[in-house]
Amino acid sequence: MYFVGGTQADHSAGNQLLVAKASSLYRTRFDDNSDSSDDDDEGVDDDAQMEHKTIPHAGSVNRLKVMPQQPNYTATWSEDGSVRIFDLNPYFKSLDGSYWSIPAGFNPLLKTIKSHKSEEGFALAWSIHKTGNLLSGDCKKFIHLTEMREGGSWTESITPFTSHTKSVEDLQWSPTEVEVFASCSSDKTVKIWDTRQKAAPGRSFVASKTDVNVISWNRLVPYLMASGDDDGSFKIWDLRSLKSAGNTCESVGHYEWHKDQITSIEWDPNDDSVLAVAGGDDQLTIWDLSVEKDDETETVKTSGEEIPPQLLFIHQGQTDIKELHWHKQIPNTILSTSEDSINLFKPSITAE
16 A cells, blocks of 8 residues: 655654555554464564655645546645645655666656745645646635646646635535535635636535534535534535525534544545544544434443444544545545554444
């Protein structure tokens, strides 16, 4: 398994991109306590392995995204107000076991995007439909589109998408509509845009009483969207109920388990009702939203607090969780990054 990460070091000059390969992912740290036979594990190395390469990065990495069509292309939002695009292919090749070495003097930086005029940002999203189309949103309120042309050149938009009144926090492309994307903001709204109309979004609705930090568009059920708020709650939206009159949308679920801001949220790519959520309370939770509470549902409590029946799993042990992602090919596998560690785990959430 390969992945890319970025650092937020104490000193700007100490920041790096991390290109890593994890292997021998056969056992967990609890397997030594198992009473089961080891016959099936004969010849298997007990310890997981991680190899990595590092690349200097100008400034802290606020957000990092890998292009879905060409995973060697990685975009970063830096604290210095620039969006950068890197070609990490030589670094991946150097980790694949073929003893391939990175060419001397190789510069992985392909493009530095200056559309935001040194304004810092966090929102970043590669199109899943058009190879090389990259959205970036800044803390001022603007969203820009950068497009990759034939031959590998890049075109930056001059005119931004404008409608938000505060920082753009997250961006998501529609899973079905090529030109459609969503944004969320500190102005408490979620907006749905068409790339051909920059002056105003097609739809907009107030999604919270506080900042909306993150959103996730369900790829298996395209009319469902999840949003995570600064007050620690998250909501599920039915986009079929969007109305231009009054700018309203129907929330079909509102969950208030986390005790601090929601920092990351993502639908399971292999299960349309399962959602993972991370918060500033050092918890990563997994939810099955197909479960409905009724009079026959047994109430479970921990430390006097009722556990929602939809809550399947709580992962702890990391400080200040930054981001989580499901693995698209390995079911029920999650990678999470935090202030102090990278965790790769497979929670026990399969129904008995």
